[in-house]
Amino acid sequence: MSVEETIGVGAPRIPQQRGERVLDAAVRYTDERHWDVVAGTWLEADNGRERCSCGELDCPAPGVHPARPDWATQATGSPAGARRMWAKNPSASVLLPTGRTFDALDVSESAGCLALARMERMGIELGPISSTPFRRMQFFVLPGGALKVADAVRKLGWRPSSLDLVARGEGDYVVAPPSRVGNRGAVQWARQPTAANRWLPDAEELVSALAYACGGDPAGARNP
Numbered sequence: 050m051s052v053e054e055t056i057g058v059g060a061p062r063i064p065q066q067r068g069e070r071v072l073d074a075a076v077r078y079t080d081e082r083h084w085d086v087v088a089g090t091w092l093e094a095d096n097g098r099e100r101c102s103c104g105e106l107d108c109p110a111p112g113v114h115p116a117r118p119d120w121a122t123q124a125t126g127s128p129a130g131a132r133r134m135w136a137k138n139p140s141a142s143v144l145l146p147t148g149r150t151f152d153a154l155d156v157s158e159s160a161g162c163l164a165l166a167r168m169e170r171m172g173i174e175l176g177p178i179s180s181t182p183f184r185r186m187q188f189f190v191l192p193g194g195a196l197k198v199a200d201a202v203r204k205l206g207w208r209p210s211s212l213d214l215v216a217r218g219e220g221d222y223v224v225a226p227p228s229r230v231g232n233r234g235a236v237q238w239a240r241q242p243t244a245a246n247r248w249l250p251d252a253e254e255l256v257s258a259l260a261y262a263c264g265g266d267p268a269g270a271r272n273p
């Protein structure tokens with residue numbers, strides 16, 4: 050069962066998601082959301098198999114990591130810049146730098162699904178949520194949110210290091226659909242970016258549901 054079937058998708062789907070060209074998606078992110086984008090690595094055919102363009106045979110993130118050390122300064126927020134970048138390599142993955150127009154809270158898929166159901170019951174307004182073949186989910190929040198997570202988690206009674214809750218802010222990135230991860234499949238939207246979720250939630254609004262989903266009872270986490 051896919052993530053979308055498991056959690057249900059609240060917002061209407063943009064029909065071109067499936068089979069959309071990477072270039073079109075990258076241009077749309079800059080144009081519609083004013084997100085910066087940067088081309089990552091890609092998958093290359095190699096003796097009937099696919100391998101990451103970085104050349105590492107056992108690349109841990111085949112086709113979906115930065116292609117060069119200065120990736121952060123290469124990122125562009127302009128549709129024309131995105132078009133140029135992907136015209137050079139139409140199959141390059143789409144990386145979205147965090148800490149600019151959004152941060153992301155990254156949790157396991159099981160915790161993410163649980164938290165999402167809880168947030169929906171609580172009526173929390175959510176931003177886009179991506180879902181990767183690594184079985185991780187990324188909740189998009191206002192920029193600067195990543196810095197607040199550790200404190201917010203501590204206030205709720207958990208040690209931040211005890212939770213598998215990764216706050217991605219400045220200097221980091223998330224991989225966006227329709228980037229493909231080796232033979233594992235493509236990154237997808239569990240919640241599409243739409244006009245309805247243009248305003249992102251603050252990280253603090255999501256931390257409680259995410260921390261409970263990641264860590265269970267805080268007392269138990271403190272006294273294992």
Ligand SMILES: [Zn+2]
Pocket residue numbers: 090101102103104105108109110111112113114
């Ligand atoms: Zn690689």
